[in-house]
Amino acid sequence: MDNTFSSFNPISRTLMGPGPSDVDPRILTALAKPTIGHLDPQFIELMDQVKQLLQYAFKTENALTMPISAPGSAGMEACFANLVEPNDKVIVCQNGVFGGRMAQNVIRCGGELILIEDEWGKPTDINKLADALKTHPDAKIVAFVHAETSTGVKNDAKALCALAKQYGCLTLVDAVTSLAGVELRVDEWQIDAIYSGTQKCLSCVPGLSPVSFSPAAIDKIKARKTPVQSWFLDMQLVMEYWGEGAKRAYHHTAPVNSIYALHEALVNLHNEGLEASWLRHQRCHEQLKNGLQSMGLSLVVEQDFRLPQLNTVYIPDGVDDAKVRSCLLNEFNLEIGAGLGVLAGKVWRIGLMGYGCNERNVDYCLNSLQAALDK
């Protein structure tokens, strides 16, 4: 190979898209600490702290609470692949890209998919879930996305879970974008399996997926008649490394440095306080919303179901989507997100997540966007 290669030195950006979000410099410092062995007593101690801190962030006492060593889509798959057995009936509420991905997971696991659809940008209609549960009394699992990153909609996790529980279903929730950004109470809301990502409101680097499983979920996993197809994501094996009183049996080499970073992110969250973090996201959202509305822009999602951390805004008529986004990127080093799926070309997605969710960034985003629109 004749090419020469040199170290990568990226131009810094302000990340206000759908994630990854801006990473706290303290977290980058933690990330770069010297690598130690994944069976080192120091690391085992760190794992215990990460587990406790994740329990804090999820508001759960679930013993099986840990990060999957791969991004959110692997966390999603860990939940479905372990909980869904062939022919299990699974109700999926879809109102965006990630609900669709859940449906794909059910099918690939050999489950029977009952799909409830709502318009993108609207919340899941609980009456449709009630009908589905009546029609399918043998449904085993109800799955939905808490914070739909593709639309900015918050689904009413508390109410959906309460209803699913009345019918004896397990609940499976996508909290990739919701964790630490908006109210989420795993135990109180009776969530049986939940997965998140590190690169959203935790302000950590992308690559890990925190998950939590309730005792009822673990019972279903342990009672499986067929093994989980995925060896890597088989929670019965993973538990022996991460689980309560586990023998720390070698399963795979943990992504040691990424765990350092997640630990630091969770320490930061704990220091701020979870509820304080929720409030900060709400406060910055108000500021952003007011600014966007003053500019004549309108938000896609109605106030009651709006995610503070992910704001979808209609692209004004006659404005060139790609041109504005590349102007923001190239002239302001500011990244905002494009629309996904049916909303592609129609909306922008402005993220206010974690460390990057602050007044200064909101001002910077509003001013830069105005300047780009004025060109």
Added chain:
Amino acid sequence: MDNTFSSFNPISRTLMGPGPSDVDPRILTALAKPTIGHLDPQFIELMDQVKQLLQYAFKTENALTMPISAPGSAGMEACFANLVEPNDKVIVCQNGVFGGRMAQNVIRCGGELILIEDEWGKPTDINKLADALKTHPDAKIVAFVHAETSTGVKNDAKALCALAKQYGCLTLVDAVTSLAGVELRVDEWQIDAIYSGTQKCLSCVPGLSPVSFSPAAIDKIKARKTPVQSWFLDMQLVMEYWGEGAKRAYHHTAPVNSIYALHEALVNLHNEGLEASWLRHQRCHEQLKNGLQSMGLSLVVEQDFRLPQLNTVYIPDGVDDAKVRSCLLNEFNLEIGAGLGVLAGKVWRIGLMGYGCNERNVDYCLNSLQAALDK
């Protein structure tokens, strides 16, 4: 939660176990550069370079050469889950832990497993493979581990692949510990699917798994009658983000900072030269072997099949395995590996991998081990 938590500050170790290996400080610096978006043009350019550099490291022109966003066991699963369809006959040569894991993967994918077993510490007997290929002319895939991390054995990848090819099989190779540490030529040896890890002879942080698929492997994937069960590891979807001329379609959020680190590790390898890296591993192995033999210790594996980067040495009679290893860890901050599986308690595993494979470390290891044994 009443606990207080603070930042993690690990005591540094010298990592001379089976991996993770010592990470080059330049790689830790690269790891901690500011996170950018996974669709940022700067990142797309970096992805192209990582691909070219991986092609260099694997000695392949395979267009589908890229890192899986998860550790080596996910890379293994990506190979099996995509290539094995239900009822496909797969011959697995097992002579250690990781061959056994391959066998598990075949079963979980619904393949029909033909298992060839050799003693741990001995190489795969090519005559057994010849017999299996004659007995099972309908076998589709031959899979084996190039560098068996559990025993320190190098299997003869070139010869095994050549034989498998005579029978029209695809070849699937585990190169987690071999890549960059010992001769490996993907195209010349006719390897169709290969996976590695970042935390061994690349001296990068753990968490990613470089893989490469030949055109014949891609043909088999594209001709599948059933979808891959794993959405996360479905190479037909992954290709749209990483593949040749791909539209960079969003699949999952890439582990951006880990890719920075992998890039830096590969730049370092390219600067040193692949063949020079192989030679350095061999040179340090000779030094270690001579030192161990002078101490009266003996190696498990015969010279012809010995991995320079992973040295298994018998624990002398009457020596307390755990006591010696914890003395090394606590008094010398030196990590060496315990035995795995049938070799647990019988051997130590001393790694000489990547950045940590140097004369000074060999001396340090020999002197520390002597001191620990003298206690």
